[in-house]
Amino acid sequence: MELFFSAFTNGVALLVDPVLLVIIFLGTLWGVLGGGHPGGSATLTLSVMIPLTFLMTPIQAVAFLLAIMVGVNYGNSIPAVLLGLPGTPSAFLTAIDGYSLHRKGQTGLALGIMFVSSLAGQFLSIFAFVALVVPLALLTYAFLAPEYFALYFLGLVTVISLLGRDLLKGYISAGIGVAFSLVGTDPMSAVSRYSGQVQELRTGLEPIPILLGLLALSELLRQARQVYTYETFEGTINLRFPSRAQLRRCFVAILGGSVIGTLTGATPGAEATAGAVISYNQARYWSKHKEEFGKGSIEGIAANEAAQNAAQAGDMIPTLGLGIPAGGTSALVLAALLIHGIIPGPLMLRQTPEMLYAAVAGMLGATVFLVFIGWPIAKVMARVVSLDRSAVMAIVLLLILVGVYSLDQSVFSVGVTLVAGLVGYYMRQYGYSVAAAALGNILGRGLEKYLRGGILLMQNDPVAFVTRPVTAVILLLAIGFIVLGLVQSYRLRRAV
Amino acid sequence: MDRRVDLSIAVVLVVAGLAWLYGASLIRRTESVDPIGESGFPIALGLLFVVGGLIIAVRVALSLRRSHQPAADGVDNTDEDAHPVSAKRPLLIWGACALWVLALEPIGFLLATPLLLAAELWLLEFRRPIPLVSVALVTTIALFVILDILLKVSLPVGPLAPFAGRVRL
Known part of the structure; x- marks a missing residue:
């Protein structure tokens, strides 16, 4: 309980630091602008800025990265409303209803509902984030190597089971990522593996160049398959803010979206899109105006926006509380923290709670900034012609390469990013x-490390390893997800 | 997506898995009490690639025989329907990036980067000469000023070292 309250008070206390405030402001602004560009995506927006965090203190880096995430989740719906193109996949339902309203000349109504529900979703989920992440600190002494192995295993199989349509390809994909991580020194005996005579491979491959290649570069290469410009709507733009009655009508949708978004965000593999879809359907079920859904429903926009913004804070629960990223974007955040020497998990919450305070400061500060700048930015972006897609892609690609180079001033790291990018492109x-x-x-x-360390700890007895109570429960849960994934994969194959 | 490429990727996976297993056989084992050892995980991973690749290859081959349709299933088509697709463009851009990596240290950031940007923009059909050159030069100079001069991230300058040395001061 003490940590719960101190997370808020200390998080708010951090916000009196003017340098941190500026960093959070810049992160929020960058997030809105990056997310607000069609195809910008959370991964690309975050990727470009990760190298910059190495010039910051760990607290500043955590707050900065989370402020970017908050900004992206707000910004991604602006092009969804104005162009019918979601900035990120989770905003695709906003693109349907928001763009319909925009075409009817009710741009202000769509953007206003988006503004209020995004911020409400953010605020509510920050409280849920702290309430759910703090109890994880109690696991510090209950978790030894076997439990950590089970947890990591669960994190991996959950994502594979929930993300992919083809389970086998999902496991092979995870295997490709694991293969990159096995290069270099053995974690138990310091024997060199797969490094041959290459000096740079002896100490292993850093995760950031690989993740930027797999997630960001591959996405840019995929987008480069097509060249086009965005079509803009030529009609009149009415930017009047929604009325109180209209906002009141969205109250239930916002509340439902925030709860569903936080919970789905906290589930590895589910991410914001799943939460947004579930909330949208739930809002339609509860609504008295079901016929409006898909044709410009303000409740639909509200549910979707609240959920996808809440999912972002939910995402951080397993990422910071257990050290298990809930998806690709949070994997990037985790990798950045690891390079800063921060190892997210129960031990971090107990030994360095400043990181939790920094996370709260980043999310809370960014949300407060959005209260003041969110609506003006949305109004300005409604009038600004979209940027040239080709120029943006070329510059973002360069920023990623230069960013990787700046990590350790090594062309080898950039080479690793290129290889991972090509692999990622074909994987996609x-x-x-x-x-x-x-x-x-x-x-x-x-x-x-935890499997081998755990078996040694159990004196080479695998049965003792898997029958430790917490380990057994987590492993059973993991098996449950494997079965779920198999059933889902089988059904999808039959449906094709 | 073409199922024949899907099949080729499965074959590549099998070959990569075999190579990975060969690599695992070269790992030196220490005399520790660790029952899994240094090569346990790599072997498991190699087997996943070989067996997984074989299963996918057989599955794709069977579906090709059944339907004679070259389109792969289970793959989301993420391309926009209304616009032409170029499969070569991403590879050419990747090649330009690879050349940039190779040229970065010999010719320096200030010469290699505008060339990379110009090549990328050209490939992405941004071909108006003045905007193309402007974007390439302005971006390069802005990045150099921000990273090298303000943030003190040392970027290679190649033959422009004497000039860059004066600017850095």
Whole structure:
């Protein structure tokens, strides 16, 4: 309980630091602008800025990264409303209803509902985030190597089972990520593996260049398959803010969306899109105006926006509380924290709670900034012609390469990003999940270390390893997800 | 997506898995009490690639025989329907990036980067000469100023070292 209250008070206390405030403001602004560009995506917006965090203190880096995430989740719906193109996949339902309203000349109504529900979703989920993440600190002394192995295993299979349509390709994808993480020094005996005579491979491959390749570069290469400009709507734009009655009508949808979004966000593999879809359907079920859904429903926009913004804070629960990223974007955040020497998990919450305070400061500060700048930015973006897609893609690609180079001033790291990017591009094209590969890369080393360390701890008795009560429960849960994934994969194959 | 490429990727996976297993056989084992050992995980991973690749290959081959349709299933088509697709463009852009990596240290950031940007923009059909050159030069100079001069991230300057040395001061 003490940590729960101190997370808020200390988080707010951090916000009196003017340098941190500026960093959070810049992160929020960058997030809105990046997310507000069609195809910008959370991963790309975050990727470009990760190298900059190495010039910051760990507290500033955590707050900055989370402020970007908050900004992206707000910004991604602006092009969804104005162009019918979601900035990120989770805003695709806003693109349907929001764009319909925009075409009817009710742009202000769509943007206003989006503004209020996004912020409400953010605020509510920050409280849920702290309430759910703090109890995880109690696991510090209950968790030894076997429990950590089981947890990492669960994180991996959950994502594979929930993300992919083809379970086998999902496991192979995770295997590709794990393979990258096995290069270099053995975690138990310091023997060199797969490094040959290459000096740079001896110490292993850093996760950031690999993740930026797998997630960001591959996405840019995929987008480069087509060249086009966005069509803009030429009609009149009415930017009047929604009335109180209209906002009141959305209250239930916002509340439902916030709860569903937080819970789905906290489930590895589910991510914001799943939460947004469930909330949208739930809002339609509860609504008295079901016929409006898909044709410009303000409740639909409210549910979708509240859920996808709440999911972002939910995402951080397993990421910071257990060290298990819930998806590709949170894998990037986790990798950045690891390079800063921060190892997210129950131990971090107990030993360095400042990181939790920094997370609260980042999310809370960014949300407060959005209260003041969110609506003006949305109004300005409604009048600004969209940027040239080709120029943005070329510059973002360069920023990623230069960013990787700046990590350790090594062209070898940039080469690793290029190789991972090409692998990721083909993975995307042929149904192999890059998010699973990213997770495999982040969790792979720990998975091996805890399995081998745990077996040694249990004096080479595998039965004692798997029958420790907490380990057994987590492993059973993991088996449950494997079965679920198999059933889902089988059904989808039969349906084709 | 073409199922024949899907099949080729499955074959590549099998070959990569075999190579990975060969690599695992070269790992030196220490005399520790660790029952899994240094090569346990790599072997498991190699087997996943080989067996997984074989299963996918057989599955794709069977579906090809059944339907004679070259389109792969289970793969989301993420391309926009209304616009032409170029499968070569991403590879050419990747090649330009690879050349940039190779040229970065010999010719320096200030010469290699505008060339990379110009090549990328050209490939992405941004071909108006003045905007193309402007974007390439302005972005390069802005990045150099921000990273090298303000943030003190040392970027390679190649033959422009004497000039860059004066600017850095």
